[in-house]
Amino acid sequence: MAAEAGDGKPQPGRRPRSRLIVRLGALLVAHSVLVSVVCCIAGSIAFLLLPVLAKNTYVSENALMPGSANPMFSSHDVVEANRFLKEILDRGSAKVTGTEIAKLIGQHVVDVGAELYYHKFHPHGNQFHPLHFFSSITNTMEMQYNSSCTLFGLNSVGIIRAPRGDGKEAIVLVTPYNSQNIGQSEALSLGLAFSIFSLLSRVTWLAKDIVWLAADSRYGEYTAVDSWLKDYHNPLFLSNSGKIGTGVCFEENILHLLDQLKVKGPGYNIFKRAGTMAAALVFKVIEKKEKEERDSLTIYAEASNGQMPNLDLINIVHYLAVHRQGLRVKIGSMHSLLKAAWLKFVGEMLQLFGKLTKHLNPKWKFDITSAEYVEGTATLASSIYYQALGVPTGSHGAFRDYQVDAITLELSPRFSLNNENNRSAFLLRGGRLIEGVIRSVNNLLEKFHQSFFLYFLTAPHKFVSVGVYMIPFALLLAPLPIVSAALFSGNDNLGVSTEKVNQEPGCIGSSDTELRSGSWKWLQAAKVVFMIHLWAIIVSLLPYVLSQFPLTTPITLLLVWAALSICILLIFYLIFGACSTHCGWELLKSVMIAAASTGLSLMSVINFSTAQIGAMLIVPMCLLVQPLRKQMQAGVCRKAVLVICNLTIAVVGFPPVALLIAKGVCEDFGKAGVGAFWELAQLLWSWNSATYLYLLWIHLPCWVLCLHILLYPCIGRSSKA
Known part of the structure; x- marks a missing residue:
């Protein structure tokens, strides 16, 4: 018996057990709907909790030693600054x-x-030039x-x-x-x-x-x-x-x-x-109309494609400005969110939850007030938006292109600059601040490297590190490969299996041999996805062609761009239309989701903020989209919910609409007109922003494919006709 047990041969009547990871994958695929719901809810909650999870900033590099030396900038230097100021104004008044x-x-x-x-x-x-997109030759x-x-x-x-x-x-x-x-x-x-x-x-x-x-x-x-x-x-x-x-x-x-x-x-x-540039400071004085109780300092740090300077540079500026010069430090904030009622409600719920957890265990540090949460969320949204836009917020962005840490400092006095006494006090604070930052950078023995390069700011003294803000993105992205595998294997729990693909109206029949072939199942769907992405690449190059013609108004350029794009898409459907009728909507959705998840993953490496905002729009669109014909077969309540959700996502997910909504929320809805999309697109390509490529190479094809699935089999019938 021992010899029989140790001969290594499988026992009769027993099936070989698969590996644990294979069984786990099969379990996730079998329950893809539940996994998608749980991951999307968890990702949304984790994103809303980012201001709560923010940590206080700290100086990581001990050699910086901010504020360790007494400032040398004195009233004598202030007198010299005032003298130089008067000489410049005299030259300027002479109209030279x-x-x-x-x-x-x-x-x-x-x-x-x-x-x-x-x-x-x-x-x-x-000027837009497709061959010079990621170079400075433009x-x-x-x-x-x-x-x-x-x-x-x-x-x-x-x-x-x-x-x-x-x-x-x-x-x-x-x-x-x-x-x-x-x-x-x-x-x-x-x-x-x-x-x-x-x-x-x-x-x-x-x-x-x-x-x-x-x-x-x-x-x-x-x-x-x-x-x-x-x-x-x-x-x-x-x-x-x-x-x-x-x-x-x-x-x-x-x-x-x-x-x-x-x-x-x-x-x-x-x-x-x-020598080699260790750091750069761009500073200027801005006299604002609204006066404050203290002199203020505004920090701008965003560079091209979401690049940020080392956090230690911002930390030493904040420390010296607040604790040495008594300045009020500010960063960008989304003012529309500061008055949002729903955000205040979420803040109050989190404040109540924090008090409850503190009673249960005083060691749990989950204590945030509603006002702090609202302000932190508004600042976080502004930080994500300007990083996602990919356009530098100041001339400091030119230094980041050469891997030099740089920020822009805007000093604003609390009184009018015409008052010489107040101006002298303001110059003294500003001069000592700049001197202190130079002293700290002068102490460095090497380039900034100790602190973070990937972070979001929720306040001048609070940040969210890359290890924390990756969690919501990973949770949102996790369902995509699972749903794609479920749709491909036929275990999508949506009512139609891939074995019934050819029974769909509008599809051209195929032989059983072709159906049994594993490659045929996805090849036709891949052709449709490739066709749409090829069309998107052509659309992204059209602005270069249009810029050669004497069209001046943004609305005219936008309309011509849209008309040419639609015409080219119709031509592609006439040429490759048969491919869209050889596959079912499930296989098409499976390949589309695989392409979208790949694009979002690649974009997260180039500009994470763009990928994060894109995932919040693309993931629900990919998961919820179904043919309207199929949705009409459901119950009344479910049918209404599905139709409303799909139509809403189809409108909001349209790249021009999504971009204009983001611009309106972050800046001003009054500027978000029809021609504003052309101006915004022109801004993105003129600054070589990767967001432009994301919108037209990833987001737009995904939206068109979702619209294709939503109208299925109407498109198939028209192509067949």
Whole structure:
């Protein structure tokens, strides 16, 4: 008996048991409807709980030591800033255009003993080009107004060589200003920047070079900074690469321009460089109409395609601003959610639940007030929206393209800037804040790496890390492969199996041999999905074609784009229409869900916020969609619910509608018109935002396929006819 048991042969009458993971997968597929409901509800609840799960920010890198040294910025530097401010305003009141402000900045930079040079750049013309989508070549178009005169912008750059450094690292300070129409706020920004730059030229503790970029923003802040960064990282080895005089025109005589730019010290027209950029600060003064109790600081951190700087950079700014200078720190918030009644109700329920859990166990830290939850949700929604948009919220985004951590700081005084005493106190706080941040970055022995790069902000001092906000997305995405497998295997619990595919009205019959073939089941459905995705790629390239024609109004461009897209889709259906009739709607839905889950997974790697918002729209659309003919066979209540849900999702899930709703909720519904979609699409492709590709390569095909399934078998009959 022992020999028989150990011979390794299977016992007669016993079936070999499959592996545990196979049995678990079969169980999930068999109960796909229940799994989908549970995962979607759990994912929605987890998403609403993100503000509750947010943690307080902390400085991860001990070497930063924010606030460990007493500030050196004093009232003497404030006097110097005010003096520089008055000189700029005097030059501006004289209606002098061109290089007067640049010459003034350059003269003062030379006077403090720093190196100076001027950087010329072309204004950018953002134009969609499909072959240059993920490259910066798109933004190098030169705008030539006539053959004899090409317009240029002019940046003034000062460099302080660190007395304790080896020249391998640098900190960049950026102050944008409009050289042709400079205001008091911009002049104050330049005065603050120069006073800090003058102070840093005298200190002995600098271990990193300081670069001050006075960016000429007459053609846009981002354009000036981006052009300088391109030349900084991609040097041109030409004989006249750094010279200013060739081809420059500021609506004044070229020779007179060259005379204006001559300042003390040689080499003002030779591009100079410092070390590798450790960090960059873009700061400016903004005088707001609404006055507050304290001077405020607004932080902008979002860069292209959802990139964020290292959280430690924001942490040290927040710590120094609040605990050292007494400033009120703010970040972006979605104001429409602050007044939402349903959000206040959810906050009150969570507050009540927190009190209950605290009574059960005082160690459970689930305590949040309704007001904190509402404000945290509004800030979180704003953070997700601007990351998903993929457009930088300031000129700091140009630095992130070169993997340099950078943020924009907007300083706002509580009183009018005309009051000199209040202005001096404001300058003192702002100068000490910038000095403290520079001191902390100066202490770093390596680049920022300790803290998070993937996070959402729910407050200036609270964040949600990647390990937490991945949970709602994973829960929403989990049902898709399960439902796809269930539909393919015929265990979808929806009433029709794949063995009855050819009995559907409007489908062309096939032989039993073809039905038994495993490849035939999904091949025809895959052809339909491929056809729709190919059409979506063509639609995404149409704006480049339309931009070549003299169509000016956004509404006209949008209507032409929509008409061409519909015509091309009809042509595709006439050519490949037979493929859509050879498969049932279940197989088509199975392949569509597989394609959607793959697209969302890939998008989460490029821009997670876009994938998160897309999953909230695509997942319910994919799971609930059924042919209207099938829904009419259900009971009265179920039929009404299914029809309403499918039609609502079909309207809200349409990419233009979804994009305009998001823009209206986050910004202003008054701007969300018909032509606004073309302007928003133009904004996305001109900034090379991956959201544009997601909307047209993933979301739009999924919506068209869902509409195809919703109208099945009407489309099949028309194609067959």
